[in-house]
Amino acid sequence: MVLINTTSGIPLNTRVASALGAKNSSVRLQAALEVGSNPDPGLLETLVERCAVEPDFFVRDMLSWALTRFSPRITLPRIRQELDSERAQARSQALHTLGKIGDKGAWAWITRDMLRDADDEVARTAWRVAVALVPEGEKKALADELVVQLGRGDRSVQLSLSRALVDLGDVIEPALEKAAANPDPAVAAHARATELLLRDPETGFNVAIDEARRVIALGPERAAAAAAAAAAAAAGVAEPSEVAEPSNAACVAAIGEPTETTESTGAVDAVEAVDC
Template sequence: MQKEQQKEDANTARAVRGLEHSDSSIRLRVALAMGTSPDSRYVDKLIERCAIEPEFLVREMLTWAITRHSGAMTVPRLIDELRPERAPQARSQALHTLSKIGDRQAWPAITRALLADTDDEVARTAWRAAVALVPEGEEPELAGALATQLGRGEREIQMSLSRALIALGETVMPTLRAATEGSSFRVRVHAVATERLSRDPEAGFERAIEEAKRTVALGATGQGE
């Protein structure tokens, strides 16, 4: 029995070391193996690796491997990664993984501070995670929190926020309409574009933004810059 345990421990240690291999294809295969044959001893290393893994495909496999383990073990560990002192990649990957797990016990950890994080990737991932985890009945409050980010960043960031808002459904419409009458031209444009996209998803974000600019400039949704 002792020899079997020693062999098992050696195999685990070897797998864990494999996540640090210089060849990304090997790291990918190791993460796949860890998810295929879950073992609680892998969890910490999988989450730690997510925080520093440079390759997107490997990070996605790490996330999948984590979701294959017990949520009772992974969710608290992932929530711990959301602390502000953690690196942006650690926080964004933890948020991404929590959204994939879908355990609403993580909802209280999706704070307004994360939704407004100064790092764009952390904020974007927090928006997606919030939409995935929001409990029934709390959508209007989430819509209000997300709306504070209207007008933020470049097109890609704005499109991510619009998608998150639209995913909340009709509950977001009063918030968007209020935003179309705000004092900031940029916020009003983003709100109008999001409202239009919710009605016509095939319109495309660029077209919606350009049309919104004309509408707001003509004063159809408010006055002033």
């Protein structure tokens, strides 16, 4: 049955489909909300296609929500097709929608290629959704796969990976311990930072990554001595240290220049060089 808008005489599906492509993002947002509130299978294809090109984050999220309002029986097969799309956004949004639907059967669709996708947003979404859908018996294998990505990208990408690993729980510890000994300092620092987050989830990622880089730059013993000296100084009982500390310039060279990044869920603080 075709619903008619009694005001304009235009079929409702036609009006809503047109609104989903409107120039004004508020109009598109309202249209997606309307579809989700009154799901009509005739608009399924329009929603999926719009996910691949919608530029506004909030509208995309509403489109995914609207898709969750349809029967998984018709939605999941169509979303699965998008996982092979040439458009990175189509792949990312399809994964995001799978996560919102939460059907554990979709775990088998999360491939190694998706977890290693060259597009950071696709990979980040795949990490998050894989952790949400993974069966208990597959967690170790997933952890082993995810640690391969340690050291990838800027801090926002690294934070996404660390969060995904931490959400897997203690099963990640052996893989992280091995990665912490990696000769690549970026990989080793990221692994150590993730270990810190696993032990203390309240630790900020910037704090964790800087502490990990300090340990790598100074070595565990010198880093511990430096930390003890700093604690003593804060308590007003600092003693002359027998350990010669490197200059600030040497420390920055070992650790790397500060960078500044943003994450889709909010700004990540500007990274400060470690005060050696």
